[in-house]
Amino acid sequence: MKRRFILLLLTAAFWLSAGRAPAPFVYTPGEGWSYEPVGGTGKWMRTRAKDQLAVSQEAFDKKDFALAQKAAHRVVRLWPLSDYAPQAQYLLGRCYEQKGWDQKAFKSFQTLLEKYPKAVNYQEVLQRQYEIAGRFLAGEWFRLWNYFPLYPSMEKTAGLYEQVVKNGPYTEIGPQAQMRIGAAREKQSNYPDAVKAYELAADRYHDQPKIAAEAVFKQALAYEKMATTAEYDQNTAAQAIATFTDFMTLFPDDPRVPRAQKTIGRLHTEQARGSYEIARYYEKNRKWNGALVYYNEVLLRDPLSPFAAASRERIDQIKKRLQTASK
Secondary structure, eight states: OHHHHHHHHHHHHHHHHHHHOSSOEEEETTTEEEEOOTTSOOSSOOSSHHHHHHHHHHHHHTTOHHHHHHHHHHHHHHOTTSTTHHHHHHHHHHHHHHTTOHHHHHHHHHHHHHHOTTOTTHHHHHHHHHHHHHHHHTTOOEEETTTEEEEOOHHHHHHHHHHHHHHOTTSSHHHHHHHHHHHHHHHTTOHHHHHHHHHHHHHHTTTSHHHHHHHHHHHHHHHHHHHHHSTTOHHHHHHHHHHHHHHHHHOTTOTTHHHHHHHHHHHHHHHHHHHHHHHHHHHHTTOHHHHHHHHHHHHHHOTTSHHHHHHHHHHHHHHHHHHHHHO
16 A cells, blocks of 8 residues: 555656656657657757758767767658658668667668669668678677677678678679678588589679689689588589689689699598598408499599508409409
8 A cells, every 4th residue: 555655656746747847858769769848849850851961960970979860860750752861861870880780780771772772872882781791700799689799690691791792793892792601601611502602703703803713712612621521522522623623724824723733632632531431441341342443443533642552552452352262
């Protein structure tokens, strides 16, 4: 009973003070809390889109990003079809960036590109989206409600770059964003998707030698990583060798050709090792013909490898065994 009385007393006091208060605070979705004089429209509010945008721009120039955000949001909310809405949407994205709300900034810039595709600063907005994605690629954490860091995510980062490519596949940013998709996938150790991203870059931008060379080389490297993470995956090693060979054929003057040649040699040795291990497995299980097939494959893969000498010795031993057994 006493608690109820106190609650009623506090409620009455609130309403009485609110009735006398000349300047209550008002909450507007997307704009936040603001000071509203009774019977007025607030110091920062204007009745025309042009004037409201001017408030936002002036506040942004003074680094008052909270006010700039509120004023810009009011423009796009009340006058979405006006000539001033694109710039207001742009300022919203810039304010979110300044606050460190990169996810929301990216989304705001995306809204600008979709709703106002003829915006004068289209290329700059693409660049800003690319840079935001770059911060996530470098390890920035994605956030909950803009405030609570959750985790870094290369899956989401790849998605941001994919959106950038979709927005401008043949702009200056497009090829670099496509390559960054591959980089994000590699950070996931998702080498099959990295290969696809680099392959698409090489095909789509084949008329840009620098991008194409980089894409084919990184595609080959991704295949190599796949080959070393998948035990005895002869097919993947073969794909890596084929892609490095394509690289050397297409770009013979590239300074990375010697590295490609060395890697091919290393992959041949790895293939020889894989064949040798398989041959040993067959030999231990007394599958002599299968063992001979794989020992001979070692000689074909890399006749100069350490496994080649051992394979020749094993081939001689098995043949002698088979000859003795046939007598």
